[in-house]
Amino acid sequence: MNQTAVKDARAFAEDLGEFVKSSPSSFHTVETVRTHLKNNGYVDLCEASAWTDIAPGGRYVVCRDGSIVAFALPVDASGTTPLRVFGAHTDSPALKLKPKSSITSHGFNQVGVEVYGGALFNSFLDRDLKLAGRLVLKSGEELLVETGPYLRVPQLAVHLDRGVNRDGLKLDPQKHLQPITGLGENGEHDVLADLAQIAGVNAEDIAGYDIVTVDAQAPQLIGSRKEFLASARLDNLLSTFAGMRAMAEHECAADGPIALFVANDHEEVGSASRSGAAGPFLEDVLARLYAALGASDEERRRAFSRSIVVSSDVGHSIHPNYVERHDPANHPVAGKGPILKINADQRYATDAHGAAFWARACALARVEYQEFVSNNAMPCGSTIGPITATRLGMTTVDVGVPILSMHSCRELTAVSDPYDLYRAACAVFSPEISANI
Ligand SMILES: [Zn+2]
Structure with a gap:
């Protein structure tokens, strides 16, 4: 990394620390994200009101308990415009x-x-x-x-x-x-x-x-050259922050996809709730969003078939004291870029097309990524990716950042990875790469 990139990554990690401070619970997180997006031109939608004001070119945010969805519509959005979704979760153990x-x-x-x-x-x-x-x-x-x-x-x-x-x-x-x-x-x-x-x-x-x-301890940069951010709730405020920033800065292009950011509550307890990824929240928003664009059922399904979900959550960096717990050939290391998560049992939703999309996004962002797969004797956790794919039928890819101390009260990430994830998230929304599925 050159010196400017190091400075940008450190500033981003410090901003992430401030985000964690202002987001001690999933409900606080929703409020923090909503406020930031509203400061960047997003307009509140209330689930109980009619969504008659939705129009192409608009940017909107919807909250349900500890979950939030935001979307930005291109000026020429229609009933067949596909989605690019970046997903994360707001809760932590x-x-x-x-x-x-x-x-x-x-x-x-x-x-x-x-x-x-x-x-x-x-x-x-x-x-x-x-x-x-x-x-x-x-x-x-x-x-x-x-x-x-x-x-x-x-x-x-x-x-x-x-x-x-x-x-x-x-x-x-x-x-x-x-x-x-x-x-x-x-x-x-x-x-x-x-x-x-x-x-x-x-x-x-x-x-x-x-x-x-x-x-109660504030997040802080630590290490001999301040290589790490030690913080509560990196799982998964790290991805939530990266997605929020990418969403806030995203400008829709004509003929481009609808950009959508979702952060669900209750991932750590299986996602089955009215606001969790296994519940109907995102589907409800999408049904109403496409209805507002005048889509027929068939048009909405055509749009979904060309849509992509990038589900981001933390993953495991190799731990230098427990190297044998990892797959011998795949050793993601904190600080060497975000990860693509792969699992034969679909604990991660990534398939070959999803992997290829992530490769295109990272190439556009000039971000190096690594691959994560479990040691066969150490089954991996899961995340919102497979659940969202099951509900919506969209091609889904699970990605994230390799951290240490996952599910600890205070976790550890390399400083550079959140920034790289954010840059890749910006590329996910870009019309410069095709979904091509
Ligand atoms: Zn997580």
Whole structure:
């Protein structure tokens, strides 16, 4: 990389850190993305209103809970104009507040939590955490709320767990992951009262909540030459940020595709929800969008058949301490560019046409990419790609950025990869490459 590129990549990584700071929960993320897109000419669409104002040349954003869709229409968009979709997800593994969450035990105030997604339990120990998410009042009004450093799950001292370094750490998610929030006697503390005070409402008015824990430490550049960004929620705010920036800067060309960005909630728990990728959100938006363009059912299906979904999520960089866990021939390395994800069992949706499209996008962006495939003895996770492909029938390719510490409370990416992913995302929307499927 030349010096300008290094500077651009570092500035982009620092912006990503700021994005993570302003997006501690999926609901905050939607608000951050929506605000950024609106500042770049996108107009809100409300699901409950008629979408009579949609017109070619317009840019729109739609939110549903912790998910968001934005699209930009070329001036000559018609019922057969295909889509270029860049997809990501807004949620991350976390501890999530239970009902009756204020507990007192032996002089300590604690909060009851359940585990959200495939969290690495140990990474939540001895880390200063905050709470973030949404409150819903009896009136139905929804408020975002975020505490400062508020809680911690203290690890048992080595003297009281003599075998831990030899035998490994064993954590019971019910007994051992309950965070402490303070000192006090029975009935004195009420986490909802604290959240209500921050939100400026009465605790008695809170009728529902979706609140998760998140690392209270700000993201920061680390390493001997600041090669890394250490941060909470890189999975998958990294892709969400890259897609949002590409979408904000995208200018539709006449005769070009419709650019669409989707970031779904609930990926970490299987995507099956009204806002998750297995739910109808994107399909609902597309049905209404094509109806507004005057498309018949047949025309919309013709458009879909020439559309492409690029589903972006983090992947595994080779770990220098565990090289044997990776495929012997495919060693993606953090800092060497985004990845194309391949899996025979369709845990990733990539097929030969999707791979060829990604190759064209990266070539246009002048981005080197790497290939990821699992060691056969280590089945990989999945992402929104195969689910979206199954729902919409569009050619889909799974891509991402190779990181370390995936599903840790604080993950690690090379500084250069998010910027390269963003450049490739810009190319995904470009009419200069053909979908050619
Ligand atoms: Zn992910």
